Amino acid sequence: MINVINRAKILVVDDDPDIVQALTMILESLDYRVVGARNGLEALDRIESEKPDLMILDLLMPKMDGFAVYQILQNRHRSGFWNMPTIILTSVREEASRRRFEMETGRKLDADEYMEKPFLPADLLAKVGNLIARKRSPISWDSPGDKGGAHGKET
């Protein structure tokens, strides 16, 4: 039970319960603690109550979609969650999602990672593992320049 402290908590947000369950089974195989949410509003509640270390966020959802959740977290700089590592889960191609977000909000969607559905379990675990390691390394985290670097503007 000592380990519980170190087990990273992951919030999985998707309106499809089967996707949430598949993700949960894969993540739990590596001992992550998994919390699920079915839409954007639930996701915001869970973030407040569960304080997850990482979020896997679907984009197209009822009630409040992933774009809105992402935007709210970005706007709440004092909430403490603006730098929570986020993997955007999408059935649309990555570039198209990003452009849609940019067109609708005039801001860049600087998520840490994108993953297209369906996802290979090994890819998922690799991405999650990297982000958790980055979050726990105090040097690379909390530097806003580092966050957007991987998906910065093409030069």
Next chain:
Amino acid sequence: MELVSLDNMEIEKEAGEAERRYSEILTLSRVSAALSGLWDLDAILNVALANVLDIMNGAIGGILLLDEKTNTLYYRVHRGLSTRYVQEMRIRQGEGIAGSVIQSGEAILLEDISQDPRATHPDLVSAEGLKAFMSVPLRARDKVLGVLNIASRMPHRFTTNDMHLLYAIGDQLGVAIEQAKLKERLKTDRKEIAKLEEEKSSFLSFLGMAAHDLKAPLTAIQSYLWVILGGFSGPISDKQKNMLERCSIRITELLKLISDLLDIPRIEAGQVLQEITEVSISKIIEKCCDDLSSVAKEKGITVSTEIPKSLSKVYGSVTRLQQVMTNLVSNAIAYNVPDGEIKVRVIESEHDVKVEVLDTGIGIPARDLPRIFEEFFRASNVASKGTGLGLAITRRIINAHGGRIWVESPCLETGKGSKFTFSLPTGI
């Protein structure tokens, strides 16, 4: 003496004529001033009629327009006539006075219409007590658009000079009517365009929804299959594993087919235009070759690129151009021979950038070349594989970018396989 008095008469007559011309011009400019700035057809006609009646000291008149659908004349505006008589009235070309004016384009002046056999509605004439009558065509360029009628309850009221003046007003009015009609049509056209735009955008959102709803269940199934195949839900036998792997392959094919089918209408509806940015052709090619390198390696195929260091700006959709490159290069891999070669080459010319994909594969039979970019067409020398939509989508994407795509097989340069070339315009 006689000669002088004749001269005087001549002078008086000319002075009278000059005065008449002068007042005619004044009248015309008055009508034209009244009409200027008016765009609404009924406003134009009402103002014109009121002015004409005022000038001619007439009390009764009307403007008939030609209904192009039924090819008949109807009263669009009128004064001093009972509505019950005129509202249902339809006059065919060549019928009665107005009908012959519209047909011949010539004015008619009658001393007394109640004595004229050509009157189509003698009941109206007698009920309203119409006597003197004038009818002039409303002309615009070579078309007669309608007829202007004025009448008096007194016979012998109008002169030939009146008729000439009314003629000139008729021409002025004809032009004004035509302008108003063009304006009206422009308005309906704009409405039509707005309606089409709306239909297009609701069609696109329907496609988006269809894509989501068709793919979501398959995605969920695929995710579970991969969970099971990855051993995340406990051990499975080799037999089960084989079957589940087949399931997974079939679902991948189905997902690909759905996205291809939905891609076509999306591209046709101009979705590419919404995604246009400045793109780096070399980055797109490098990413594609990178992504497909492991697949090529498996078949022992070498992929090389030949891209100039600096290229002019190209505008396009990154996602769509990546899709084009992936389609062409994966075809070049799929239809290549073991240990074959693929070369991707970029050539810039004055107005465009050309991208060539050369392979040393099985090539395309000559008879299949003309149809190779058609939907669901499959060359006769390949086994059924893929959706048969890849090249059709590729061509649509390139066309949506203002570019062209073509193929030669065998490639003239190497004498082997095939060469696909597409061009994209440079600059804006």
